Amino acid sequence: MSIVAIVGRPNVGKSTFFNRLIQRREAIVDAVSGVTRDRHYGKSDWNGKSFSLIDTGGYVVGSDDVFEAEIDKQVELAIDEADVIIFMVDVSHGVTGMDQEVAQLLRRSKKPYFLAVNKVDSANREQDAVEFYALGVDQYFTISSINGSGTGDLLDAVAAALPEQGESQESELPRFAVVGRPNAGKSSFINALIGKDRFVVTDIAGTTRDSIDTQYNRFGFDFNLVDTAGIRKKSKVKEDLEFYSVMRSVRAIEHCDVVLVVFDATRGFDGQVQNIFWLAQRNNKGIVILANKWDLVEKDNKTTKEMEQYIKKQCEPFVDVPIVFMSALSKQRIFKAIETAVNVYENRSKKVKTSQLNDVMLPIIQATPPPAVKGKYVKIKFCTQLPTPYPSFAFFANLPQYVKEPYKRFLENKLREHFDFNGVPITVYLRKK
Numbered sequence: 001m002s003i004v005a006i007v008g009r010p011n012v013g014k015s016t017f018f019n020r021l022i023q024r025r026e027a028i029v030d031a032v033s034g035v036t037r038d039r040h041y042g043k044s045d046w047n048g049k050s051f052s053l054i055d056t057g058g059y060v061v062g063s064d065d066v067f068e069a070e071i072d073k074q075v076e077l078a079i080d081e082a083d084v085i086i087f088m089v090d091v092s093h094g095v096t097g098m099d100q101e102v103a104q105l106l107r108r109s110k111k112p113y114f115l116a117v118n119k120v121d122s123a124n125r126e127q128d129a130v131e132f133y134a135l136g137v138d139q140y141f142t143i144s145s146i147n148g149s150g151t152g153d154l155l156d157a158v159a160a161a162l163p164e165q166g167e168s169q170e171s172e173l174p175r176f177a178v179v180g181r182p183n184a185g186k187s188s189f190i191n192a193l194i195g196k197d198r199f200v201v202t203d204i205a206g207t208t209r210d211s212i213d214t215q216y217n218r219f220g221f222d223f224n225l226v227d228t229a230g231i232r233k234k235s236k237v238k239e240d241l242e243f244y245s246v247m248r249s250v251r252a253i254e255h256c257d258v259v260l261v262v263f264d265a266t267r268g269f270d271g272q273v274q275n276i277f278w279l280a281q282r283n284n285k286g287i288v289i290l291a292n293k294w295d296l297v298e299k300d301n302k303t304t305k306e307m308e309q310y311i312k313k314q315c316e317p318f319v320d321v322p323i324v325f326m327s328a329l330s331k332q333r334i335f336k337a338i339e340t341a342v343n344v345y346e347n348r349s350k351k352v353k354t355s356q357l358n359d360v361m362l363p364i365i366q367a368t369p370p371p372a373v374k375g376k377y378v379k380i381k382f383c384t385q386l387p388t389p390y391p392s393f394a395f396f397a398n399l400p401q402y403v404k405e406p407y408k409r410f411l412e413n414k415l416r417e418h419f420d421f422n423g424v425p426i427t428v429y430l431r432k433k
Helices: 014-022 066-081 097-109 123-135 151-161 186-194 240-254 271-282 303-314 334-348 354-367 405-418
Strands: 002-007 040-046 049-055 084-090 113-118 140-142 175-180 212-218 221-227 258-264 286-292 323-325 380-385 392-397 427-432
Touching: 002 014, 002 066, 014 040, 014 049, 014 084, 014 151, 040 151, 049 151, 066 097, 084 097, 084 151, 097 123, 113 123, 113 151, 123 140, 140 151, 175 186, 175 240, 175 271, 186 221, 186 258, 186 334, 240 271, 258 271, 258 334, 271 286, 286 303, 286 334, 303 323, 323 334, 354 380, 354 392, 354 405, 392 405, 405 427
Parallel strands: 002 049, 002 084, 084 113, 113 140, 175 221, 175 258, 258 286, 286 323, 392 427
Antiparallel strands: 040 049, 212 221, 380 392
């Protein structure tokens, strides 16, 4: 699929335009400049041509800000990847020195690019746009990202410049969301896996703000990795931007198949990490716990076992969860983490034949039946797996209302014992036969 990158200085409306083209509010939009930090990918189509769209952070030259230097690197990477570039400027500010710098960068890239003069929503502003010929272009397009005017002509030109593409079968790839507290090493983990500086990484908590997809296709694996913003306690979230970032992360958990819960091993498996774990469990997602920065922990021959026992104690009663001790920086066990996540994904989509399920579970139930209530005996005669995206089982009984939570947990434990559901929450239902 062809790639179209949207570039320009900060706060010209790139993310608003990106959201309009992908028809979803994926990228965070705020009046504060420098909101977008990583390259943000989405899909769009125009005139029968589909293309990937990249939203980039605002390009700033010579800034002392640690983020600006990293954002500039991301913009340059996006220009290298793109087939066609949309160069966005803001009519209300006119031609600025930073616009001139971006124009020079694009001329050096020798890639086809189109100048989009944004925020043109009146006839007066249409006339003001003439000064953008100073950027050395033959043609410009006046648009308004917020109401969509003028975008059709721009997209006609972009679609005409895209290379011809063959027909492709699109498949829904599994989605693995990498979540955790701020500064746990989520972006570093994905960068280490894909072997590129795909995401901005700094020592400052809250660097990642959007939830961003990256396709991972290596060593026989093919899935989407989703980098997310760090999730903090509600009481700690002070600014609107961070609120939106946390909401994106929660939504990433809701829309993924497997959640990789990353925590900083030097800080421990604390209450906020546990909240993230239980959020994933309540959404019936596959879960892998990744103890990152394990190379910084002082260890003896018991440390790993003790940490594992402590984590499982905090996760009770859902203790059948894989734990990988890794280091994104030194790449220690990062591929083990991915292998484990793929196994959990397979476990989550596993289907057990009804005959096999009954052959295993009914003798166990007969040997250990549910406790009698008020002199009435509960008899379970049949069980089956339900057609849900995650493992859920229905057990049919004469008096399902008398089967309490402890016995449901007993049934769940026996299912885990005989069928591998490592890392996946199981739901057990009792129904009237």
